[in-house]
Every structure is written in C-alpha cells, then in structure tokens.
Amino acid sequence: MIVISSSPSAVMALDPAPMLEWLRREAVILQARGTAFGEQVYLCARGRRHPIVSAARLEELGFRWPHDVQPVSERLLASYAPAGGIPAPRAGEFDAACLGDAMRVREAIACSLDGFGLEIGAGASPFPVPPRCRVVFGDRLTYEQLRAEPYPGQRLEDLVIPDILTDFDTIGNVAEESLDFLVACHVIEHTRNPIGSIAAAWRKLKPGGRLVLVVPDKERTFDRDRPVTPLEHLVEDHRAPDRARDYAHYEEFYALAQPVPEFARARAVERKFAESYAIHYHVWTHDSFREMLDHVEREVCPWSHVWTHPAVADESRCIEFYAVLVK
Ligand SMILES: C[S@@+](CC[C@H](N)C(=O)[O-])C[C@H]1O[C@@H](n2cnc3c(N)ncnc32)[C@H](O)[C@@H]1O
Incomplete structure (x- = not known):
C-alpha cells in the first residue's frame, strides 16, 4: 500500500546517539589552510573527507572549535x-528550520x-549521510x-571519484536486493526512462530499503518554459523506449531550456544527441512527480x-523537491 503524505514521520527514524559515539571513536578534524581547499574544515574518517559547514556544526558533532582542528598539508587532505x-545529530527532526533551506531538508x-x-551522480555535491553509513558512488561517466566537463559551479577538488560505472536507467553492476539505500540527487531528470529507473532501484534495494530522490522543480530552473512532461509520455518511455521520442527532448531542451539560436539549433541538437549528452529529458513539478x-x-x-515534499523556502535557497520511497 502506498502512503503519500506531507508528514515525514512515516519515513524518518531518529537516534543520534550511535552517530556521536562513532564519531568520537573514528574521526579526525583536518584543515589545509591557504590552498585549493581554502578555509574548509573536514571531518575525516574511513578514507573520506566530509565538509563541516560551520563551527557550530563541529560542536554539535561533539568536537571543539578550534582545539580539535588539526592543520595538515594539502597533500594529506587530498589523500x-x-x-x-x-548532518546535525538532530536534523532528522523535520521542523520549521528545515523549511528555511534545501540543505536542512537534505x-x-x-x-x-x-x-x-x-x-548515483554525486558530482561535486555528494548527499549528506550519517557517518555510520557506508556509501559507494556510481556514475554513468568515469572520473x-x-x-x-564539469557542470557550472563544480569545484574539481570536490568532484567525487565514482567507485562503479552504472547508469540510473538500469543500475547495472549492482546486485539485486543488495542496498539499504540509494540516493539520486538531481539525476532522474537526466534519465530517458524514469519509471524504469525507479523500478530498477526497487530491485536493487533490500526489503525496507530507501530510495531518496531529489528533483529540480521545473518552475524554479531553466526548464520553466518547458511544458510538464505528461504521465502518458513517461508511461510510453517505460513501455517502449524510443530514440525518436528521445530526439524530441533534445529539440525541446535546446529551444526552451538552454536556447540555441534557430539557425544553429538543428546542428547543435544533432551533435548533442549523437554524444548522448545528459540533458534534462523530462521535467516535473512536485505534483506531477507525485x-x-x-x-x-x-x-x-x-x-x-512514499513521502514527498515540495520545494521549501524561496527560489534563491531551494530549487528542488524531495521523495523518499521505502521498499
Ligand atoms: C546535475 S549533476 C548532479 C550532481 C549532484 N548530485 C548535485 O546535486 O549537485 C548529474 C550527475 O549525474 C550523472 N548522471 C546523469 N545521468 C545519469 C544516468 N543516467 N546514470 C547515472 N549517472 C547519471 C552525471 O554524470 C552527473 O555526475
């Protein structure tokens, strides 16, 4: 049975104590000053570096600012x-603060x-996860x-190295029923067959596993002039994938989302289609996604x-809506 509601209680489970205990045991706080990393402070554990957003967050995680911050070489940090x-230990309490900006909801x-x-598709902004989790990263492209070809605004230092090559359309290279969670943040709009992607995720998750989808709201992005993709179209893409239908998406994308002047458009569309460039194939509002x-x-x-939540705050602090699906 599906439960779609605006209350997150059905899908949120909270217990900050194990996370804090784990951090005290396993983590170090490192900073490389005046380098490619700027002033950024990282919590480092299990070979990964997790950016710390503020001194207040460091304290919330049980460390002292600045006493627990160790200056290190850029080389060490890059390793x-x-x-x-x-996430803050109590961030799972989905309260009014969450409605203030996208990162709090994440x-x-x-x-x-x-x-x-x-x-999948972490880019240079991997999704936050409690450190008790083990995460592998996948992308359709190699590092x-x-x-x-970084996306605008991506810092190369932050670009995640994919552990596996996998396409969200099929999620190959991942065993069936092997995952406790699967996150795809600003990725489903790049898939040719989003219903197929959600079905593939269902197969890869263990019973009780969670699929987290963060999706750009077309009204808050460069897609605003495109029509919402109708459900019938998405169903057809699942029933009978078709390259001609895909081609029409490229034409629409380069006419309305990232417009190319008419005289040059046909060639641009042909080139991007031949490269399989990952445009936004489909576009949604929160309601059409539901x-x-x-x-x-x-x-x-x-x-x-299934829990969904519309975009929070205003467009300058949030362009996305959210879905958590529990198997
Ligand atoms: C817009 S970036 C999102 C980056 C990051 N998650 C964020 O929210 O800023 C999309 C990422 O998904 C990857 N991607 C796009 N389509 C994909 C697909 N069908 N399968 C797997 N990865 C895909 C891209 O290579 C890129 O790394």
Missing part, C-alpha cells in the same frame, strides 16, 4: 576522497539512512570524463511508503 557533509532525510548504500509515483505504485512496483 582523503570527497564525500558528503555530516540533512533531515539523511538522518533516516543507515547501512550500505549507493549514491576523467567528469573532470573534463502523479508519476502513484502510477508506479499501482502498475509497476509496490513501495510500502
């Missing part, structure tokens, strides 16, 4: 692989994660390909709970 931030969702998971999830539950795979 830790980039990873997501650490952290509230993160607090409900446990065990072993995969993040070298990601470095060669309509798709409702269809998925009825016709494709029976999630036990």
Whole structure:
C-alpha cells in the first residue's frame, strides 16, 4: 500500500546517539589552510573527507572549535576522497528550520539512512549521510570524463571519484536486493526512462530499503518554459523506449531550456544527441512527480511508503523537491 503524505514521520527514524559515539571513536578534524581547499574544515574518517559547514556544526558533532582542528598539508587532505557533509545529530527532526533551506531538508532525510548504500551522480555535491553509513558512488561517466566537463559551479577538488560505472536507467553492476539505500540527487531528470529507473532501484534495494530522490522543480530552473512532461509520455518511455521520442527532448531542451539560436539549433541538437549528452529529458513539478509515483505504485512496483515534499523556502535557497520511497 502506498502512503503519500506531507508528514515525514512515516519515513524518518531518529537516534543520534550511535552517530556521536562513532564519531568520537573514528574521526579526525583536518584543515589545509591557504590552498585549493581554502578555509574548509573536514571531518575525516574511513578514507573520506566530509565538509563541516560551520563551527557550530563541529560542536554539535561533539568536537571543539578550534582545539580539535588539526592543520595538515594539502597533500594529506587530498589523500582523503570527497564525500558528503555530516548532518546535525538532530536534523532528522523535520521542523520549521528545515523549511528555511534545501540543505536542512537534505540533512533531515539523511538522518533516516543507515547501512550500505549507493549514491548515483554525486558530482561535486555528494548527499549528506550519517557517518555510520557506508556509501559507494556510481556514475554513468568515469572520473576523467567528469573532470573534463564539469557542470557550472563544480569545484574539481570536490568532484567525487565514482567507485562503479552504472547508469540510473538500469543500475547495472549492482546486485539485486543488495542496498539499504540509494540516493539520486538531481539525476532522474537526466534519465530517458524514469519509471524504469525507479523500478530498477526497487530491485536493487533490500526489503525496507530507501530510495531518496531529489528533483529540480521545473518552475524554479531553466526548464520553466518547458511544458510538464505528461504521465502518458513517461508511461510510453517505460513501455517502449524510443530514440525518436528521445530526439524530441533534445529539440525541446535546446529551444526552451538552454536556447540555441534557430539557425544553429538543428546542428547543435544533432551533435548533442549523437554524444548522448545528459540533458534534462523530462521535467516535473512536485505534483506531477507525485502523479508519476502513484502510477508506479499501482502498475509497476509496490513501495510500502512514499513521502514527498515540495520545494521549501524561496527560489534563491531551494530549487528542488524531495521523495523518499521505502521498499
Ligand atoms: C546535475 S549533476 C548532479 C550532481 C549532484 N548530485 C548535485 O546535486 O549537485 C548529474 C550527475 O549525474 C550523472 N548522471 C546523469 N545521468 C545519469 C544516468 N543516467 N546514470 C547515472 N549517472 C547519471 C552525471 O554524470 C552527473 O555526475
């Protein structure tokens, strides 16, 4: 049975104590000053470095500012692989503070994660996860390909090194029922068959496992002039994937989202299509996404709970909406 509600209580489970205990045992706080890392302080553990957002957060995690911060060489810091931030121990209490900005919502969702998971398409902004979790990173592109064509605003130092190559359309290279959670943040809009992606995630998750989707709200991005993708289209992409239908997405994208002047558009579309460049194939609002999830539950795979939440705050602090699906 599907439960779609605006209350997160059905999908949030909180217990900050194990996280704090683990941190005291395993983590060190490092900073390399005046370098490519700037003033950024990292909590380092298990070969990964997690950015700490503020001195207050460090204290919330049980460390003292600045006493517990060790200055180290840039080289040492770079030997830790980039990873997501650490949520505040009580961030899972989805309260009014969460409605203030996107990162608070991400952290509230993160607090409900446990065990072993995969993040697909982390880019240079890996999703926060409590340090008790083990995360592997996957992408359709290799690290070298990601470095060669960073998205606007991505810092190369923060670019995650994918542990596996996998496409969200099928989630190959991942065993069935092997994951406690799967995170895809600003990725599903890049898939040709999003219903197929959600079905693939269902197969890869253990019973009780969680799929976390963070999705750009088309009304808050460069997609605002595109029409919402109708459910019938998404169903058809799942039933019978078709390259001609994909081509139409490229035409729409380069006409309305990232407009190319008309005289040059046909060639640009042809080139990007030949490269399989990852445009936003489909676009949603929170409500149209819920309509798709409702269809998925009825016709494709029976999630036990589905929680969604619209974009919070204003456009300058949040362009995304959220879904957590529990198998
Ligand atoms: C827009 S970036 C998102 C980065 C980060 N998660 C964020 O929220 O800023 C999209 C990432 O997903 C990857 N990606 C796009 N389509 C994909 C697909 N079908 N399968 C796996 N990865 C994909 C891209 O290579 C890129 O790393």
